[in-house]
Amino acid sequence: MNDKMEVMNGGKALMKALEKEGVKEVFGLPGGANLPMYDELYKSNIRHILVRHEQSAAHMADGFGRVSRKPGVCFATSGPGATNLLTGIATAQADSAPMIAVTGQVPVNMIGRDAFQESDIIGMSNPCVKYAFQPRTPQEIPEVVKKGFYIAETGRPGPVLLDIPKDVQQNEAEITFPNEVRIPGYHPWTDVDITNIERSIDLLLSSEKPIILAGGGTIISSAFAELQSIAEMLMIPVVTTFKGKGSFPENHPLSLGPIGMHGHAEANKIMSEVDCVLAIGTRFSDRSVGTFEEFEKNLKIIHMDVDPAEIGKNQTTQVAVIGDVRASLRVMLKILAKKVLKKSDGNKWLKHVNEVKDYWRENLKLHPGEMSAAKILRKLREVLPKESIVTTEVGQHQMWASLFFDAIHPGTFFSSTGLGTMGWGFPAAIGAKVARPDVPVLDIAGDGSFNMTENSLATSVLEDIPVIVFLINNFSLGMVAQWQRTFYERRMIGIDLKKCPDYVKLAESYGAQGIRAQSLDELGKAVKVGLNSEVSTVIDIPIDPEEDVLPFVAPGTSLKDMILPS
Amino acid sequence: MWAILSIRVENKPGILFKVTHLFRSRNFNIDSISVGVMENPEFSKMTITTVGTEKQIAQIVKQLDKMIDTIEVKRLDENESVYKELALFKIKLSEASDSIEINKLADTYGAKVHNEQKDSLIVELTSTPDKIKTFEEVLKPFGILDSARTGVTAL
Numbered sequence: 001m002n003d004k005m006e007v008m009n010g011g012k013a014l015m016k017a018l019e020k021e022g023v024k025e026v027f028g029l030p031g032g033a034n035l036p037m038y039d040e041l042y043k044s045n046i047r048h049i050l051v052r053h054e055q056s057a058a059h060m061a062d063g064f065g066r067v068s069r070k071p072g073v074c075f076a077t078s079g080p081g082a083t084n085l086l087t088g089i090a091t092a093q094a095d096s097a098p099m100i101a102v103t104g105q106v107p108v109n110m111i112g113r114d115a116f117q118e119s120d121i122i123g124m125s126n127p128c129v130k131y132a133f134q135p136r137t138p139q140e141i142p143e144v145v146k147k148g149f150y151i152a153e154t155g156r157p158g159p160v161l162l163d164i165p166k167d168v169q170q171n172e173a174e175i176t177f178p179n180e181v182r183i184p185g186y187h188p189w190t191d192v193d194i195t196n197i198e199r200s201i202d203l204l205l206s207s208e209k210p211i212i213l214a215g216g217g218t219i220i221s222s223a224f225a226e227l228q229s230i231a232e233m234l235m236i237p238v239v240t241t242f243k244g245k246g247s248f249p250e251n252h253p254l255s256l257g258p259i260g261m262h263g264h265a266e267a268n269k270i271m272s273e274v275d276c277v278l279a280i281g282t283r284f285s286d287r288s289v290g291t292f293e294e295f296e297k298n299l300k301i302i303h304m305d306v307d308p309a310e311i312g313k314n315q316t317t318q319v320a321v322i323g324d325v326r327a328s329l330r331v332m333l334k335i336l337a338k339k340v341l342k343k344s345d346g347n348k349w350l351k352h353v354n355e356v357k358d359y360w361r362e363n364l365k366l367h368p369g370e371m372s373a374a375k376i377l378r379k380l381r382e383v384l385p386k387e388s389i390v391t392t393e394v395g396q397h398q399m400w401a402s403l404f405f406d407a408i409h410p411g412t413f414f415s416s417t418g419l420g421t422m423g424w425g426f427p428a429a430i431g432a433k434v435a436r437p438d439v440p441v442l443d444i445a446g447d448g449s450f451n452m453t454e455n456s457l458a459t460s461v462l463e464d465i466p467v468i469v470f471l472i473n474n475f476s477l478g479m480v481a482q483w484q485r486t487f488y489e490r491r492m493i494g495i496d497l498k499k500c501p502d503y504v505k506l507a508e509s510y511g512a513q514g515i516r517a518q519s520l521d522e523l524g525k526a527v528k529v530g531l532n533s534e535v536s537t538v539i540d541i542p543i544d545p546e547e548d549v550l551p552f553v554a555p556g557t558s559l560k561d562m563i564l565p566s
Numbered sequence: 567m568w569a570i571l572s573i574r575v576e577n578k579p580g581i582l583f584k585v586t587h588l589f590r591s592r593n594f595n596i597d598s599i600s601v602g603v604m605e606n607p608e609f610s611k612m613t614i615t616t617v618g619t620e621k622q623i624a625q626i627v628k629q630l631d632k633m634i635d636t637i638e639v640k641r642l643d644e645n646e647s648v649y650k651e652l653a654l655f656k657i658k659l660s661e662a663s664d665s666i667e668i669n670k671l672a673d674t675y676g677a678k679v680h681n682e683q684k685d686s687l688i689v690e691l692t693s694t695p696d697k698i699k700t701f702e703e704v705l706k707p708f709g710i711l712d713s714a715r716t717g718v719t720a721l
C-alpha cells in the first residue's frame with residue numbers, strides 16, 4: 001500500500017523519505033549540486049550538523065550508525081564533496097557499519113560531459129559500498145531511500161550511496177511513498193541452521209581445548225548476553241578479535257582479551273594451543289589470525305556468520321552456521337540447556353588457561369616511565385564511567401587501547417579496524433555522542449591521527465556535542481616509527497611531527513577546552529573536568545616517543561611467534 | 567580448473583561493470599563472458615568462464631551470490647550442460663586449391679563458409695572452446711587474417 005500521491009520536488013521527497021525512516025540528524029556540507037536538497041533540509045524537521053570536511057561527515061554518520069545500529073546519514077555535494085566522502089564510506093564498508101551517504105550530482109543531461117564538479121561517484125564507490133543508487137527522476141527517490149535503508153541495516157550492514165542529480169532534486173513530480181519495497185536479489189535473512197548448530201555443539205563438547213573467538217558481528221547483532229551465557233555454561237575461555245573488543249566484558253574471569261598482531265600475550269598464547277574454536281561473526285582478518293595456513297593447522301573451526309561469502313574465505317571450516325549470530329546463539333543455548341553437561345575432570349584446560357593468563361598478567365614487561373601507555377590507559381579506565389563509549393584513532397594508541405584499556409560494558413568500544421582510517425576516532429565520537437547524548441564519549445587518540453580531522457572541533461563546539469579527546473601524544477607517527485625502528489634499522493623518515501601544533505592552544509582556538517596532563521594525577525583530574533564540561537575537551541598527554549607497542553606479531557608470522565618486550 | 571558460471575541478473579545498466587569489477591577486485595580472472603537479455607526482459611543472463619582452484623571458484627560463486635543485483639548464480643557441470651561458443655576466422659586464400667580444402671575442413675568440423683572472395687573467406691564454427699582451438703590450429707597453415715569469438719554461452 002502506498003500513501004496518497006503528492007506533488008513536490010525531489011529534495012522534499014528526499015527529506016520526507018528520510019523522516020519516514022526516523023532520521024533526526026544529518027551530517028554534511030553543502031555545495032553547488034546539493035543546494036536544492038539543502039533548501040528542503042532547511043524547511044524540514046531534520047537537524048543539520050555542519051562539518052568542515054566531508055570525510056568527517058561520513059565518519060560521524062559511521063559512529064552514529066555503529067552505536068545506534070541505525071544508519072547514520074551524511075550529505076555532500078558532487079565532485080570533490082563526493083570523493084571526500086569516499087574514505088569514510090570505505091571505512092564503513094570495511095567494518096560493516098550501516099550508513100546512508102547522499103551526494104549531489106550534476107544534472108542528468110550534464111552527466112558524462114565532464115561538467116564542473118562532476119565525478120562518477122557511482123563508479124568510484126562501487127567496490128566500497130554495499131549498494132548505490134542514482135535516481136533519474138524525482139518519483140524514484142522515496143523508493144531508493146526505502147531500499148537504501150533496508151539494505152544498509154539488514155544482514156551484514158554497510159554503507160549505501162544515493163547519488164542524486166541536481167535537476168532530480170529540483171524538479172517537481174507526483175510522489176508516492178511506498179511502505180514496502182522488493183529487491184529480488186537480496187535475501188539477508190536465513191533460517192536458523194539447527195542441524196549445523198547441533199554439529200557445532202557436538203564438536204565443541206568433544207574437543208579438549210576449546211575457545212570462543214568473538215568478532216565484530218557479535219557486537220553488530222547485540223549477542224552479548226547469549227555469548228556470555230554460552231561461555232559460562234560451557235566454561236570456555238573467550239578471546240575476541242580487535243573489532244570484537246567490547247563483545248565480552250574484559251574483566252570477566254573467562255576473558256583473555258583480543259588476539260592478533262597486538263593482541264594480549266595470554267590470548268595469543270592460548271589461541272595457539274586450542275583444538276577447536278567457536279568463531280562468531282568474524283572474517284578472520286590477517287591482523288587477527290596472522291598467517292592463515294598456520295592458524296588453521298590442527299584446529300577445528302566452527303564459523304558462525306551472517307555472510308555466507310565469509311565462510312571458507314580465509315579459513316577452512318569444519319562446521320559453518322550461516323545466519324544472524326544472535327539468533328544462532330540463542331538456539332544453541334536452548335539446545336545446550338536440555339543437554340546434561342558432564343563437567344570435565346576439574347576442567348584441566350581451564351586451569352591451564354588461567355595459569356597462562358595469570359603468568360602474563362603478572363610478568364609482561366611494561367615501559368618503566370610514569371606516563372607509559374599501560375599506566376595512562378589503566379588510569380583512564382579507573383576514572384571513566386564503565387558505560388562510556390570509547391572510540392579510537394588509528395595507530396599505536398589504538399593498539400595500546402587494545403592491550404591496556406578494558407572494555408567492560410557491552411558495545412562500548414569502537415575503532416576503525418578494517419580499513420584502519422586515521423582521523424576516524426574523533427568525528428566518529430561526535431556521531432556516537434549524537435546517537436547517545438546520555439553517556440560520556442571519549443576518543444582515545446594519537447597526535448598524527450587526530451591531526452587529520454581535528455577541525456571537527458568546530459562541529460563539536462558549535463553544535464554542542466561535547467566529547468573528550470584523550471590525546472596520547474608522542475609527537476610522531478608512532479606506529480610507522482615503531483616499524484622503522486623494528487624492521488628498517490632505525491632509518492627514521494617522515495615520522496617526526498615536531499610538536500606541531502600545540503593541541504592545547506588548538507583546542508582553545510576552536511572554543512574547546514585544552515588541558516595538558518603530565519602526571520597520572522593531572523590526567524585523572526583532566527578526565528573528570530572533561531566529563532563535567534559542556535564543551536569538548538582535548539587532553540594532551542605527552543609520552544616517550546620511543547615507546548613501542550608490545551607484544552607484537554610481525555606481519556607474515558603466526559600468533560605463537562609474537563615478539564615480547566625484552 | 568575451468569568453470570562455467572551462469573548468472574541471472576537484473577537487466578539494468580551498470581551491472582556488467584559491477585560483475586567484472588568484482589572479478590578484478592577479488593583477484594580472479596574472466597576467460598570469456600557473454601551477456602544477453604532473457605525471455606523475460608527484466609533479466610539478463612551472463613555466462614562467464616573462469617579458471618582457478620576449486621577454492622577460488624567456490625569463493626567467486628559466493629561473492630557473486632552476495633551481489634544484490636544477481637538473482638541466481640549457478641556453476642554449470644561441464645558434462646551435464648550444453649556450452650557453445652561462436653568463432654569467426656578470416657582465412658587467406660593463396661592457392662586455387664585452398665578454397666576447396668577449407669570447404670572440406672569446414673564440412674568435417676561442422677563449420678560454415680561465408681563471404682568467399684578472391685583472396686579470402688570467412689568460416690564460422692559454433693562449438694566448444696577446445697574444438698574451436700583445434701579448428702584454429704588446422705586453419706593456421708592457410709593464414710588467419712583475423713578472428714573473433716563470442717565467448718561461451720551455456721545452459
